[in-house]
Amino acid sequence: MAAMASLARRRAGDVFRPVAVRRAAVFCRGFAAAAADENDVVVIGGGPGGYVAAIKAAQMGLKTTCIEKRGTLGGTCLNVGCIPSKALLHSSHMYHEAKHAFASHGVKFSQLEIDLPAMMAQKDKAVSGLTRGIEGLFKKNKVTYVKGFGKFVSPSEVSVDTLEEGNTVVKGKNIIIATGSDVKSLPGVTIDEKKIVSSTGALALPEVPKKLVVIGAGYIGLEMGSVWGRLGSEVTVVEFAPDIVPSMDGEVRKQFQRMLEKQKMKFMLKTKVVGVDTSGDGVKLTLEPAAGGEQSILEADVVLVSAGRVPYTAGLGLETIGVQTDKAGRIEVDKHFMTNVSGVYAIGDVIPGPMLAHKAEEDGVACVEFIAGKEGHVDYDMVPGVVYTHPEVASVGKTEEQVKTLGVSYRVGKFPFMANSRAKAIDDADGLVKILAEKETDKILGVHIMAPNAGELIHEAVLALQYGASSEDIARTCHAHPTMSEAVKEAAMATYDKPIHI
Amino acid sequence: MMSLARRKAGGLLRPETMRLAAVFCRGFAAAADDNDVVVIGGGPGGYVAAIKAAQMGLKTTCIEKRGTLGGTCLNVGCIPSKVKDRPMALFPIHMSSLIFSSWSFLDSYSLTLLFSCLQALLHSSHMYHEAKHAFPSHGVKFSQLEIDLPAMMAQKDKAVSGLTHGIEGLFKKNKVNYVKGFGKFVSPSEVSVDTLEGGNTVVKGKNIIIATGSDVKSLPGITIDEKKIVSSTGALSLSEVPKKLVVIGAGYIGLEMGSVWGRLGSEVTVVEFAPDIVPSMDGEVRKQFQRMLEKQKMKFMLKTKVVGIDASGDVVKLTVEPAAGGEQSTLEADVVLVSAGRIPYTAGLGLDTIGVQTDKAGRIPVDKHFMTNVSGVYAIGDVIPGPMLAHKAEEDGVACVEFIAGKEGHVDYDMVPGVVYTHPEVASVGKTEEQVKALGVAYQVGKFPFMANSRAKAIDDAEGLVKILAEKETDKILGVHIMAPNAGELIHEAVLALQYGASSEDIARTCHAHPTMSEAVKEAAMATYDKPIHM
Numbered sequence A: 001m002a003a004m005a006s007l008a009r010r011r012a013g014d015v016f017r018p019v020a021v022r023r024a025a026v027f028c029r030g031f032a033a034a035a036a037d038e039n040d041v042v043v044i045g046g047g048p049g050g051y052v053a054a055i056k057a058a059q060m061g062l063k064t065t066c067i068e069k070r071g072t073l074g075g076t077c078l079n080v081g082c083i084p085s086k087a088l089l090h091s092s093h094m095y096h097e098a099k100h101a102f103a104s105h106g107v108k109f110s111q112l113e114i115d116l117p118a119m120m121a122q123k124d125k126a127v128s129g130l131t132r133g134i135e136g137l138f139k140k141n142k143v144t145y146v147k148g149f150g151k152f153v154s155p156s157e158v159s160v161d162t163l164e165e166g167n168t169v170v171k172g173k174n175i176i177i178a179t180g181s182d183v184k185s186l187p188g189v190t191i192d193e194k195k196i197v198s199s200t201g202a203l204a205l206p207e208v209p210k211k212l213v214v215i216g217a218g219y220i221g222l223e224m225g226s227v228w229g230r231l232g233s234e235v236t237v238v239e240f241a242p243d244i245v246p247s248m249d250g251e252v253r254k255q256f257q258r259m260l261e262k263q264k265m266k267f268m269l270k271t272k273v274v275g276v277d278t279s280g281d282g283v284k285l286t287l288e289p290a291a292g293g294e295q296s297i298l299e300a301d302v303v304l305v306s307a308g309r310v311p312y313t314a315g316l317g318l319e320t321i322g323v324q325t326d327k328a329g330r331i332e333v334d335k336h337f338m339t340n341v342s343g344v345y346a347i348g349d350v351i352p353g354p355m356l357a358h359k360a361e362e363d364g365v366a367c368v369e370f371i372a373g374k375e376g377h378v379d380y381d382m383v384p385g386v387v388y389t390h391p392e393v394a395s396v397g398k399t400e401e402q403v404k405t406l407g408v409s410y411r412v413g414k415f416p417f418m419a420n421s422r423a424k425a426i427d428d429a430d431g432l433v434k435i436l437a438e439k440e441t442d443k444i445l446g447v448h449i450m451a452p453n454a455g456e457l458i459h460e461a462v463l464a465l466q467y468g469a470s471s472e473d474i475a476r477t478c479h480a481h482p483t484m485s486e487a488v489k490e491a492a493m494a495t496y497d498k499p500i501h502i
Numbered sequence B: 001m002m003s004l005a006r007r008k009a010g011g012l013l014r015p016e017t018m019r020l021a022a023v024f025c026r027g028f029a030a031a032a033d034d035n036d037v038v039v040i041g042g043g044p045g046g047y048v049a050a051i052k053a054a055q056m057g058l059k060t061t062c063i064e065k066r067g068t069l070g071g072t073c074l075n076v077g078c079i080p081s082k083v084k085d086r087p088m089a090l091f092p093i094h095m096s097s098l099i100f101s102s103w104s105f106l107d108s109y110s111l112t113l114l115f116s117c118l119q120a121l122l123h124s125s126h127m128y129h130e131a132k133h134a135f136p137s138h139g140v141k142f143s144q145l146e147i148d149l150p151a152m153m154a155q156k157d158k159a160v161s162g163l164t165h166g167i168e169g170l171f172k173k174n175k176v177n178y179v180k181g182f183g184k185f186v187s188p189s190e191v192s193v194d195t196l197e198g199g200n201t202v203v204k205g206k207n208i209i210i211a212t213g214s215d216v217k218s219l220p221g222i223t224i225d226e227k228k229i230v231s232s233t234g235a236l237s238l239s240e241v242p243k244k245l246v247v248i249g250a251g252y253i254g255l256e257m258g259s260v261w262g263r264l265g266s267e268v269t270v271v272e273f274a275p276d277i278v279p280s281m282d283g284e285v286r287k288q289f290q291r292m293l294e295k296q297k298m299k300f301m302l303k304t305k306v307v308g309i310d311a312s313g314d315v316v317k318l319t320v321e322p323a324a325g326g327e328q329s330t331l332e333a334d335v336v337l338v339s340a341g342r343i344p345y346t347a348g349l350g351l352d353t354i355g356v357q358t359d360k361a362g363r364i365p366v367d368k369h370f371m372t373n374v375s376g377v378y379a380i381g382d383v384i385p386g387p388m389l390a391h392k393a394e395e396d397g398v399a400c401v402e403f404i405a406g407k408e409g410h411v412d413y414d415m416v417p418g419v420v421y422t423h424p425e426v427a428s429v430g431k432t433e434e435q436v437k438a439l440g441v442a443y444q445v446g447k448f449p450f451m452a453n454s455r456a457k458a459i460d461d462a463e464g465l466v467k468i469l470a471e472k473e474t475d476k477i478l479g480v481h482i483m484a485p486n487a488g489e490l491i492h493e494a495v496l497a498l499q500y501g502a503s504s505e506d507i508a509r510t511c512h513a514h515p516t517m518s519e520a521v522k523e524a525a526m527a528t529y530d531k532p533i534h535m
Helices: A007-027 A048-059 A075-080 A082-100 A116-141 A219-230 A250-262 A357-371 A400-406 A421-425 A454-466 A471-475 A486-496 B004-024 B044-055 B071-076 B092-096 B108-133 B149-173 B252-263 B283-295 B390-404 B433-439 B454-458 B487-499 B504-508 B519-529
Strands: A038-044 A064-068 A107-114 A144-154 A157-162 A167-177 A181-183 A211-215 A234-238 A266-268 A271-277 A283-289 A296-300 A302-305 A309-311 A344-346 A385-387 A392-397 A410-416 A432-438 A444-451 B034-040 B060-064 B140-147 B177-187 B190-195 B200-210 B214-216 B244-248 B267-271 B299-301 B304-310 B316-322 B329-333 B335-338 B342-344 B377-379 B418-420 B425-430 B443-449 B465-471 B477-484
Touching (some): A048 A075, A048 A357, A082 A107, A082 A116, A082 A219, A082 B140, A144 A167, A211 A219, A219 A250, A219 A302, A219 A385, A250 A444, A283 A302, A421 B149, A432 A486, A444 A486, A454 B487, B034 B044, B177 B200, B283 B465, B316 B335, B418 B487, B433 B443, B433 B465, B454 B519, B487 B519
Parallel strands (some): B034 B060, B267 B299
Antiparallel strands (some): A107 B140, A283 A296, A410 A432, B316 B329, B425 B477
């Protein structure tokens, strides 16, 4: 039964014990006898990293305050990111399915129409329900919620210009910076959120643009491009790099791009935007090959700028207290998420690592556990990534390119959904599972899935990586029939031996 | 880095494997017409065993009595209007048989196609249901929504025929010899096959695997005509949406078929003898599941038995009575689906000829290597004890062949997931709370509702929950139960966790992508060992 001790505890024990002991000493600046107005933990920012850290801290018995300037909790993700985009992705997929798949499934109708206000209302309903839910969680867990813009005045004091236009100073023995990230602006491109929009504006367009140009072929650009493409926009994606989604496995990326092209999305890769003219009715973009060359003009009704995100620390007063940032503007932290200033921590998009909501949440939990003198653990190599297009693309661990760079001998196992019975039965069989495993040991190094619900299927792989599983382990695990997950099993069989169904 | 399965197999099974290796020595240097492996039955267990055996270099023949790889769906005729266009030869028994269940001439291979048929219809009918009930609030408007049943059936046929051709292709690719006919043991190493072409051939094999699957359990006094009184086969090919559908038996298939026709407009009443629907389900999850189905207008008459059936009129009249006895009442239906379970199918196989024993339930007992009491004769899938599930049969098939080839195989029936493909789906692996209680183990329960899951909320499809049971002392996960739109996929993380003997904290500490439904699994795990964040 000793073997049953939790993996996390085991790991934390091995990796972090010495540091944890050191921390325990620091921690002794004392939780007992806090002055009535002093917090154990103050979190600046109420996004996924911040609000999760605040709830976790309160659950651990720490007196906690969370400062958020937006007026609603949930940050970019909930208010103007993941959640509203997923709502629109779902609704627009319904429309697209109705238009393209229903007839062949025996569902007939006439006069199919988009009711954009209703679609937006459904999105808003989802968002407001969830943000209010977090407010409820704050109350339930007794997290103090201060609405306003926080600014360090000392390593243990944050001055807050409240939304009610007052000012208050929030004190804390430990302060966590969870201010997230902001849209990366492009030189010469001014976002007006009408004709030139960020993802925020793209989530609330009043009508379906005839022509939509997306600058940047990352997760967000492709997701928003999919939404409007399904609703009828002609979508062109302009990308400076030679590839879409650079973090993706090359082979999967190629199939993914082909899929998007089949959905009528156009790509202009290795292309830069050198000029934007919004003086007319529409927008005129001047483009040029990334390597230089002849310019061309591209017209659009709406331009979405989604060229990445940058850490957001403006006005936070980092310089006042001497918190260091790197060249990319990120705050450097140690293994306990502590910055160079004792008692000041940072988590999520403001620190290095993947800019993903769930990574920020993990940071938040681990950071608070360290603050409370316990052990926490986040392994950035085991953070899954998901693109919520249709099909979705999800991955965890290394790409084939990364494995090659490491110089490890490896094996690849693949299985297409064309040979998966559930995918065939529902006639939604584009995509594949690809598994990379170390040749000598069969240990899984990376898993890449393109499938209608890849974002869910990937979690079996995440757990497998967490356990240092071999591909044979997955292959030997019973998978229910008929499910899409069987394709994961078959790809695992293909990795260590042979698949049955191909 | 050694594989879990190998480790397990090594630990548990080595002594017997060595014994097996000796048996196996009867030799693979085969005579030209002698197979290393003969598989009787081309269902999920049988065809997977055959392919695996061939992949391992064994000379393999698979005997399948249906003959066409069209299976239930295509050959029994999912689209009545199309039946006329097909050669009658394909439907001899169906067309003439009005007695007993069509399953008596169907086989386990057909069953896997039945699942595919069901999947296709569940999906298409869900589309219709979504269009009707959810689309307007998602901003998708239309008028005159209609069901085009022939098109729906055609889509199902297309899906199934693609899959069946696929398997035939896999046989060719892997060089599995495929004999079409009804097989019958004449000796422990010889199977006499009445071929579909009307001839007879004897297939010889050093090792013979029985994979004949299961058959619909018939109910006394109820004659299935596949028109008004149907088995699941007939329920997949109704020519119109029945106004009133009565389902006898509240198991997986009955509830799935009831869902299909309910979504398409039937009034569905499920009559069940037992006090509960799906007896294998965790009690708490079952209760929520039943409430969900009731919200979808499915009616339940539990603790009720059918004591008489009158199909002489336009509608079928069922006489029902409380299970414990009492006042009778009458229930009318346009179509009655009989789905009261399944029994092992071994009729006419000649088990008695070679002395293969069966138990009281008609199942063939096997040892850990899937060998029957007759040396060289094996059995897998629905004909042996264990859950009657396609994927369990596949696992049996692979492990059985590995043992035959002198290697090690491993199937742990405690780690076979089960899925009900309604909407939401219900999936589970490991023990129910009732089973844990019965074991007398101290345990903790962690639950998380999809109402608090952001992806489920974002897409407005948030009914259901994740429930995890873990041993109190060690935090080892004992069972996971999920009700969610795609529970059938979500469950696989839990299956792997059980396989590894994971603690709930292990899942809780594993990063889950946001926003996904899988986050609810993580939150339930947090609720098990500590506290959830989002609840």
